[in-house]
């Protein structure tokens with residue numbers, strides 16, 4: 001009938017899927033954490049002033065280029081290696 005084989009295959013596929021999902025989740029968490037860290041750093045430094053600059057990326061150590069809006073204090077930025085990127 002092959003049902004045992006199918007069950008094994010299904011188990012392996014599920015396992016692979018779960019591992020992929022977990023890796024993706026870990027990556028998303030690291031990105032979210034790094035982005036939050038950088039935004040806090042920028043806001044603490046500039047508050048609500050029109051400014052652009054660069055700061056260190058927590059993930060790769062390269063530059064994150066960012067800008068802050070004086071109107072609402074919103075920030076946007078992006079790592080030069082695209083580890084993180086956001087727009088408030």
Ligand SMILES: [Zn+2]
Nearest residue numbers: 057060079083
């Ligand atoms: Zn980076």
